[in-house]
Amino acid sequence: MTSQRKSQLKHTQLITPIEKRIFILRGERIMLSFDIAALYGIEPKALVQAVKRNIDRFPEDFMFQLSAEEFQNLKSQIVTSSWGGIRRARPYAFTEQGVAMLSSVLHSTRAVQVNVAIMRAFVRLRKMLVGNEELTRKVNELEKKYDAQFKVVFDAIRNLMKPVPIQPKHIGFRANTKKTS
Numbered sequence: 001m002t003s004q005r006k007s008q009l010k011h012t013q014l015i016t017p018i019e020k021r022i023f024i025l026r027g028e029r030i031m032l033s034f035d036i037a038a039l040y041g042i043e044p045k046a047l048v049q050a051v052k053r054n055i056d057r058f059p060e061d062f063m064f065q066l067s068a069e070e071f072q073n074l075k076s077q078i079v080t081s082s083w084g085g086i087r088r089a090r091p092y093a094f095t096e097q098g099v100a101m102l103s104s105v106l107h108s109t110r111a112v113q114v115n116v117a118i119m120r121a122f123v124r125l126r127k128m129l130v131g132n133e134e135l136t137r138k139v140n141e142l143e144k145k146y147d148a149q150f151k152v153v154f155d156a157i158r159n160l161m162k163p164v165p166i167q168p169k170h171i172g173f174r175a176n177t178k179k180t181s
Contacts, residue, residue, distance in 0.1 A: 018121040030093040062098035
């Protein structure tokens with residue numbers, strides 16, 4: 001196996017678990033601070049401290065702290081905690097831009113490698129989303145196209161289903177109304 005192939009395989013093996021750690025919250029794809037810290041191999045507290053030392057690099061659209069309600073909802077959705085027990089502090093959520101900004105705050109080799117893998121995971125999810133949007137658009141186009149074509153068929157069927165007015169049949173003899181002269 002070539003070194004390039006090994007490298008691609010290693011990145012693919014890393015991206016898949018990362019994709020499972022990307023959630024949608026407040027309409028944004030995000031990763032939680034403790035998941036990012038685990039990938040970097042550092043404590044969540046150390047990650048948050050590094051971010052707080054450089055808070056001007058993390059506007060609200062890059063990073064935000066979960067509300068108490070969001071945190072409770074998250075805890076109830078994840079039955080088996082991979083977090084190492086109950087967390088008291090509400091985690092931070094990092095958008096794709098926030099994760100990219102982390103590379104300027106954390107300077108280890110592992111942080112750079114993990115950041116590259118995370119960015120690839122975000123890109124892969126974006127491509128899948130675009131693919132789904134395109135599929136939805138095509139289905140809608142086909143539906144509109146065939147709705148117009150099938151309208152003719154359905155109209156014809158409805159016309160065939162309409163009851164034909166029946167002329168009442170007279171019972172008995174008919175008198176000849178013609179007068180003979």
